[in-house]
Amino acid sequence: MTKRKTCGYFIPYGLWLGLFVIAPVALIVYQSFFSLDHHVTLANYATYFQSGVYLKMTLNSVWYAFLITLFTGLISYPTAYVLRQLKHRQFWLLLVILPTWINILLKAYAFIGIFSQDGVANSFLRFIGIGPQQLLFTNASFIFVATYIQIPFMILPIYNSLADLNPAYINASLDLGATRWQTFYRVIFPLTLPGVKAGVQAVFIPSLSLFMLTRLIGGNKVITLGTAIEEHFLTTMNWGMGSTIGVVLIVAMIIVMQLTNDHSGRSSQ
Amino acid sequence: MKRLISLVIGLLAICGLLAYTGNRLQRSSGDSGxxxxxxxxxxxxxxxxxxxxxxxxxxxxxxxxxxxxxxxxxxxxxxxxxxxxxxxxxxxxxxxxxxxxxxxxxxxxxxxxxxxxxxxxxxxxxxxxxxxxxxxxxGTLGIIYNDRYIRPGTLTHWSQLWSPKYRHQIMLVDSARDILGMALVERGESMNTTNPQTLLAATHRLDQLSPNVKAIVADEIKMYMIQDEAAIAVDWSGEAAEMLASNSHLHYVVPKEGSNLxxxxxxxxxxxxxxxxxxxxxxxxxxxxxxxxxxxxxxxxxxxxxxxxxxxxxxxxxxxxxxxxxxxxxxxxxxxxxxx
Structure with missing residues (x-):
């Protein structure tokens, strides 16, 4: 009886999973084996791994995703750490989450205004005597905006794992003669590592396939895998190749998941 | 058993509600009226x-x-x-x-x-x-330039876009066929060529243009050019007309050697x-x-x-x-x- 009942509860989610998760992924894998003239082929994968273009693009995407994740992490960990000790935590946390309620395109367009030749950023640079710089369409501004957008998704899991941390451990560590720094990197950081890993997953994977920002802020000069997929589906109509890149991205994401999960499994043992 | 029945009823109710909302949404987006x-x-x-x-x-x-x-x-x-x-x-x-x-x-x-x-x-x-x-x-495809950066009348040929003095100054419209067509005309070829060698040569020519390219975007070009963000843009005539109407420093040229109609x-x-x-x-x-x-x-x-x-x-x-x-x-x- 209980078994049947739980099965029944699973039906809606099962349908959802089948229709909107498994079926699309299966279709992408299926598409990736077709050439432009609808023949079954492995040529798309051969092209991907043989042509310098796609490998370079992959390298680019991974490199930028890595930088974005790194900067997000560097900003988020201290922020979450300070946040945990503040008095009105819920309020500050709300301020961190607030930007995620605003549409990402609006934020991107706001940055276009800020970074443009006569924008706020350049007015400030002029004011302090450096003079206007080309800010828009540079790699630095692309990474800056992407980091800005991803920060909440990194702070939240880190904050949660810090909040779960039993203060007794910290007190014990300090009582037993460890310095503050030792307490941090021997006790606090290892215990909150799962939060960092969850944050990395939440930031790195979406960063791999960002394409709106590469266009609006990066001016399409850096072509990431996300842009390549868009172009293959809409412009060149080479759906096979677009799907192949999609499959490669999915595999890359599985690898990232596995790497981050394995470690946390081992450390908790 | 009773639970199962109520579950089924609940599911049916949800489905009915979804169908109704879907129908309403469809109507408000105007597909079926x-x-x-x-x-x-x-x-x-x-x-x-x-x-x-x-x-x-x-x-x-x-x-x-x-x-x-x-x-x-x-x-x-x-x-x-x-x-x-x-x-x-x-x-x-x-x-x-x-x-x-x-x-x-x-x-x-x-x-x-x-x-x-x-x-x-x-x-x-x-x-x-x-x-x-x-x-x-x-309309046509042409070059829009800002006379605050470029002396009027000096920019009249596609090939000038490749000049090193325009480093990081050019915005291109994100339209594959137009930009490839531009590279073909610059080399004196037909915009409709299907010869792979010619196309490959045009691609290489475009690669050489990339240090001069500031961004490859679409409708946003209008906004950027009006705000003096870039000196040169390659875009369509009507887009140019709108830009010219909002910024008197802008000019539009269709290079003599040819372009797209x-x-x-x-x-x-x-x-x-x-x-x-x-x-x-x-x-x-x-x-x-x-x-x-x-x-x-x-x-x-x-x-x-x-x-x-x-x-x-x-x-x-x-x-x-x-x-x-x-x-x-x-x-x-x-x-x-x-x-x-």
């Missing part, structure tokens, strides 16, 4: 006040959905599941849609005002006798449903006063000769946007490539 017209258009490519005028006159509400490239529009039509009544492909895309059997012939007997059109813009190679298409706007056309896709509304709209847009109002709003050149006569003299005689026949002779119309 009877007094509507679903127009699939380029972004910012019709004067919105004409749409309300059309609704006042005929009672048909126009739902506009937009696309930003011919290719994206083709993909969506080919995918199916859409209910567009009219769309606006460019020349080569009309033949491509025709080949893919995605268009319906236009019933000439239900049209009025076809005599308003300049015969130069009818009966084009991509659609003989206008069986499937009615010209909407025409394009036509955007109204066509009826296979998925169309509201024929009354379609023909009402086509006839409405054929009327000179409406076409002229649209042309003034959009800034592209109208193929409607009677409408052109209604435009202010300064617009009509502007060689930048209504080039003379001698210039038009150097321009090339894109043909659909033989392979899909």
């Amino acid at each position: 009877s007094k509507v017209l679903n127009l699939y258009n380029w972004g910012d490519y019709i004067d919105p006040s004409l749409l309300s005028k059309f609704q006042r006159e005929t009672g048909y509400h126009v739902n506009v959905e937009t696309f930003d490239s011919n290719e994206a529009m083709f993909t969506k039509l080919k995918q199916g599941g859409t209910h567009y009544d009219l769309t606006v492909p460019s020349d080569y895309m009309v033949s491509k849609l025709k080949q893919a059997h995605l268009l319906q012939p236009i019933d000439r007997h239900r049209l009025t005002g076809m005599q308003n059109y300049d015969p130069r813009f009818l009966n084009q190679s991509f659609d003989r006798h206008n069986r499937y298409s009615i010209p909407y706007f025409w 394009w036509f955007d056309n109204l066509v009826i896709p296979k998925s169309a449903q509201h024929y009354q509304a379609i023909y009402a709209f086509l006839n409405f847009m054929n009327r000179p006063e409406n076409a002229a109002q649209n042309a003034e709003y959009i800034g592209y050149a109208t193929p409607n000769a009677k409408a052109k006569a209604l435009l202010p003299r300064s617009v009509r005689n502007d060689r930048q946007f209504y080039p003379d026949d001698a210039t038009i002779r150097h321009l090339q119309v894109y043909r659909n490539r033989p392979t899909v």
Whole structure:
């Protein structure tokens, strides 16, 4: 009886999973084996791994995703750490989450205004005597905006794992003669590592396939895998190749998941 | 057992609710109502006040959905599941849609005002006798430059874009065919060449341009050029007209060695449903006063000769946007490539 009942509860989610998760992924894998003239082929994968273009693009995407994740992490960990000790935590946390309620395109367009030749950023640079710089369409501004957008998704899991941390451990560590720094990197950081890993997953994977920002802020000069997929589906109509890149991205994401999960499994043992 | 029954009932109730909401949403997006017209258009490519005028006159509400490239529009039509009544492909895309059997012939007997059109813009190679298409706007591809950065009159050839002095200064419109076409014309080749060697050479030539390129974007170019963000842009004439209207430092040139001459056309896709509304709209847009109002709003050149006569003299005689026949002779119309 209980078994049947739980099965029944699973039906809606099962349908959802089948229709909107498994079926699309299966279709992408299926598409990736077709050439432009609808023949079954492995040529798309051969092209991907043989042509310098796609490998370079992959390298680019991974490199930028890595930088974005790194900067997000560097900003988020201290922020979450300070946040945990503040008095009105819920309020500050709300301020961190607030930007995620605003549409990402609006934020991107706001940055276009800020970074443009006569924008706020350049007015400030002029004011302090450096003079206007080309800010828009540079790699630095692309990474800056992407980091800005991803920060909440990194702070939240880190904050949660810090909040779960039993203060007794910290007190014990300090009582037993460890310095503050030792307490941090021997006790606090290892215990909150799962939060960092969850944050990395939440930031790195979406960063791999960002394409709106590469266009609006990066001016399409850096072509990431996300842009390549868009172009293959809409412009060149080479759906096979677009799907192949999609499959490669999915595999890359599985690898990232596995790497981050394995470690946390081992450390908790 | 009782639980299971209540679960099933609950599920049915949810499904019913979803179906009802879906239906409501569908109706509000206008897909299924009877007094509507679903127009699939380029972004910012019709004067919105004409749409309300059309609704006042005929009672048909126009739902506009937009696309930003011919290719994206083709993909969506080919995918199916859409209910567009009219769309606006460019020349080569009309033949491509025709080949893919995605268009319906236009019933000439239900049209009025076809005599308003300049015969130069009818009966084009991509659609003989206008069986499937009615010209909407025409224009060119050219260079927009800002005289605060570049001395007026010095930039007249495509090849100058490759000059090292324009490092990081050029914005390109995100349209594969136009930019490749530009590289082909620069080398003195046809924009319609299918020779792989020539195309490869043009690709290499474009790679050499990349240090000068600031960004490859679409509609945003207008905003950037108006704000003096870049010195040079490669874009279409109507976009240029809008930029020039907002920033007096900007100028538009069509290089003498040639460029693209394009036509955007109204066509009826296979998925169309509201024929009354379609023909009402086509006839409405054929009327000179409406076409002229649209042309003034959009800034592209109208193929409607009677409408052109209604435009202010300064617009009509502007060689930048209504080039003379001698210039038009150097321009090339894109043909659909033989392979899909």
